[in-house]
Amino acid sequence: MIEILLILFQFFLIFFLLSFNIFVLNIKNYKAYGFNFFSKNISFNIIIFLNFILIASFLNIGLNKIIYIYLFYVLILVLINITKFKSFLYTNKNYFFNSTILFISSIIIFFEIANNLVLGWDTQRVWVYKALNFYNGFSIDNLSNLPSPFYPYLGSLTWAFFWKISISEHEYFGRLFYVFCFLVSLLLIINNLNIRRYYKIIFFVFLIIISYDYTYFIDWGIFSGYQEILIFCLVTKASYFFYELHKNKNNNNENFYIFSVLLICNLLVWIKQEGYIISLSLILGLLFFSKLNNRKRFLIIFSYIMILSTRFFIFDFYNLNPSEFQHLGYKEFSITGIYDKISIDRIFILIKFLLINIFANYLIILSLLIIFLYLIKNKISKLEFKMLLFFFFLISFNIIIFSGIFIVTDLDLAWMLKYGFDRIIYQISPLSFYLLMSYVNHLKLGR
C-alpha cells in the first residue's frame, strides 16, 4: 500500500515540478491557446528542465546541488505565477480534462513499470551505472571511471534526478519520468488535432498502445532504462513545433518554435549518439523547409555549431572520452577500410532488415497509410504537398544516413542490424505524427 501511495506522490511531484515556467504562464491570453495550453506548457517545461539540469551538470556539481538549484528556480516561478495559476485552474476546463487523462494514464503505466522491473541489456551495461554515478553523489568527471564513458549521460542524469528526489529508494521511481514525458508528448499531438474531445480520447489510447509495446526481435521494453524513449519524446515535440511553424504563413511565434527546435537539438546530442544524426536532420529541415531570412538561417547554423562544439568541449574538458571512441563496433575509419565493407551482400542484408523493421513499426505503418490516403485524394493543397515533402525528407535522410553507418560497422552486420535497427526506426517514428496532424487537420472535421 505504501508503494502505491509513493507512486501517486511521485506523479504529483513530477507534475508540480514541470507545471511552471517563466515563458508560457506569463502569456496574458492563455485562453487563446485553448485545448493545447496544458500539453504545450508542460512539454516546453520538460525541454527547459532537461536543458537546465544539463547545463548545471557542466559545472561538475553533484546531483543534490542540481536538485536544490532547480527547486529554487521552481519556487521563484511559483511565487511569480501563483495568483495567475490559481485563477487559471478554475477557469480552464481543458486543463482539468487534460490533467485527469494524464493522471489516469500515467498511474496505469506507472503500475506496469513498478511490476515489470527488468532493466534492459544495454541499460545494465551502461545507463544504470551513469544514473548511479549521479545518485551516489558523483559529478560528471567521475563518468570516465565507469563502463562506456563515451556515451552521453543526460537520460541517466534525469533518471537519477527523479530517483533522488522521490521518497522511495527504488530506482524505478526515476524512470517514471520517462513515462510522464512520453504521455505528455502524445497529449501534445492529440491536443493539436482538430477533432472532438471524444475522438481525442480514442486517439490518445490508440497512440499509446501502438507506440508502447515495441518488441520485434529482442526483449526490450521502452521504459526499461533505454534512452530511445527520450529521443522518441523529443522528436514528437519537434514534430509538433515543425507543424506549428509550417501551418501558418505569418507566424507570430516563429522565433519561439525555432528556439524550441534548437533546444531539442541540444538535448538530442546529450542523450545518445544517434542524436547527432537526428538533430542534424531537424536543423536541415528547419533551413530547407521554413521561410526564414538570412539572419535567422545564420543564427540557426551558428547555434547548431555551438551545440556540437559544447558537446565535444565538455567531453574533452572532463576527459570523458580518452579513447576517442564514439560507438561500439566502429574502429576502422580509413577510406579503404570503409570501401571494403560495402558489398552487394551487405547491401541486401541491410535492405532486408530495413524492410522488416519498417513494417514492424506501427507508427511507420500509420504514416504509410496516410500517404496512401493522400495519393487517392483528389486534390492536395500546396501546404499539404510541402508537408509531405518535409516528412519524406526527414525520414529518408535519417534512414539513408543510419543505413550508411550500419553498413560500415566492424562487427557482424546482421547482428548489429538485428539488435539495433528496430530502435533506430523507433526513434524516428514520431515523425509520423507530423503527417498525422497535417492530414487530420486538413480534413476539417471541426471540434
Added chain:
Amino acid sequence: MFNKKLVNLKKILKKNNLSTLVIILLFFVFTQEFNIYRNTFYLLSKSHDERATKAYKKTFFSGYCEGSSHGYLFYIKKKYSNIFHNNKLPKIINNFNGKQEYWIFKNLKAKIDENYVIVLNGNEFKKFESYKILDHHENRCFFIERIND
C-alpha cells in the same frame, strides 16, 4: 444541488449512450493492455525484490539462479544487508556469462570486499577452499565467506 447534478449527468449519458459505452470499453481495453488489476494486486501483496525477481525470470538473460541470476542477487542483498551497509560489496563471480550486476547494490562508492563472494552458476570450489558457505541455492548459486585462520 447534488440531485441536480445527477440529473444533468443522466441527461448527458442518455444523450451520448454509444459514446459513453465506447469510452468505457476503451478504458477496459487500456487497463487490460497494461494489466492494471494484476499489477495493483502484486504492488499490494509483493515486495519490490519479489516483483523484480519474478520479472527477471521471464527474460532470456536471467532468472533466479540462471544467467545473470538477478533473483539470487536481490535475495542475498536483502538477507545480508547488515554485511553490505558499510560501503562494502561482495565479489561477484558469474560462471555463465561473466556478467557482474553490481548495480543491484546501488552503491558505486563501496569497495569490493574479497572476504565475501557470490558465486553464480557453478559449483567448483577448488579455488575457494578457505571459504565457508553462508547460503546456497540448489548447489548452483552460493554466498561464501573467507574463513579467518
